[in-house]
Amino acid sequence: MTLLTIVDKSLCALLEEILLDQGNQVVVATDLEEIRSVLVERMSPAVVLLDFDRQSELAEICQQNRQEKIDFPLYTLALVNDDQLGDLMFKEGIDDFLRLPICLGGLRVRLRAAKRILALEMELANTRKNLHHTASHDSMTGLLNHKGIIDVLRQKFDLLGISDQPEPVSIVMMDLDSFKNINDTYGHLIGDSVICQTSQRLRELTRSVDAIGRYGGDEFLIVLNNCGAKDAFRLAERIRSAVEEDLVTIPDGVMNTTISVGVATVCQENGSALDLIGKADAALYKAKKDGGNRVRIAENGH
Numbered sequence: 001m002t003l004l005t006i007v008d009k010s011l012c013a014l015l016e017e018i019l020l021d022q023g024n025q026v027v028v029a030t031d032l033e034e035i036r037s038v039l040v041e042r043m044s045p046a047v048v049l050l051d052f053d054r055q056s057e058l059a060e061i062c063q064q065n066r067q068e069k070i071d072f073p074l075y076t077l078a079l080v081n082d083d084q085l086g087d088l089m090f091k092e093g094i095d096d097f098l099r100l101p102i103c104l105g106g107l108r109v110r111l112r113a114a115k116r117i118l119a120l121e122m123e124l125a126n127t128r129k130n131l132h133h134t135a136s137h138d139s140m141t142g143l144l145n146h147k148g149i150i151d152v153l154r155q156k157f158d159l160l161g162i163s164d165q166p167e168p169v170s171i172v173m174m175d176l177d178s179f180k181n182i183n184d185t186y187g188h189l190i191g192d193s194v195i196c197q198t199s200q201r202l203r204e205l206t207r208s209v210d211a212i213g214r215y216g217g218d219e220f221l222i223v224l225n226n227c228g229a230k231d232a233f234r235l236a237e238r239i240r241s242a243v244e245e246d247l248v249t250i251p252d253g254v255m256n257t258t259i260s261v262g263v264a265t266v267c268q269e270n271g272s273a274l275d276l277i278g279k280a281d282a283a284l285y286k287a288k289k290d291g292g293n294r295v296r297i298a299e300n301g302h
Helices: 009-021 032-041 052-069 082-088 104-136 146-162 179-186 188-205 229-245 273-289
Strands: 002-006 025-028 046-051 074-080 096-099 169-176 211-216 219-224 247-250 253-256 259-266 295-297
Touching: 046 104, 074 104, 096 104, 104 146, 146 169, 146 211, 146 219, 146 273, 169 179, 169 188, 169 229, 169 273, 179 188, 188 211, 188 219, 188 229, 188 247, 219 229, 229 259, 229 295, 259 273, 273 295
Parallel strands: 002 025, 002 046, 046 074, 074 096, 259 295
Antiparallel strands: 169 219, 169 259, 211 219, 247 253
């Protein structure tokens, strides 16, 4: 647990000695930039112990940075004198207070309570993250699910609409050739194995800035960040070739699988995410119609 103290220098030595005695990691910060640096860089729950007079500075820092950079709960404990008690109720962002001069017993009690509250808040935050991951990811492959990958693409379209120099966004849609025959011949466990093996290959061949989703069944969708049609086509060819070379273990030996791929690109806000998916899907259909195991680019992809 990190304890950040924002107090006058006269109190620093006393507080540091008390807080360290409780086995805490103590950071003393008195300068505004130092406070900001501590809150942004230390990614852990923090109890902030501060002079009440410094509350406005803390509020300013939190307003500027907390939403974007500080992804952990803060618990603010204000040190106040009797004259400041009347103002306390009108200040937001203060979780608790302790009267000056400091009572060591009272400080320890409040710190224990703060730690319990922070632990519960972290547990709640982790639960929210887990629920969000479950709602947006495919349980079998670990890839984004249908809704998750479409949400990513829609976010890319939102950026195209507000950027003065929009970066191209390409999508690669693919599905396994003759996948129904694989299921019918070898069973669904082998089919699932093929899907998982293909998913892993997609992870290996794409960048960390790209997003991969299981669009449905044996169909996958990749959203490529800042990638034009030519580069998207080259990536799609690498994926197609790699999948073709992979061997899948079956009861009586091994087999090859192939994929058909459609590529579509947008360079500026034009239509919608679903429109772009429709173009990639049409290109995928053409690849299937031409015999499968090939890549086709949507007619307006450039």
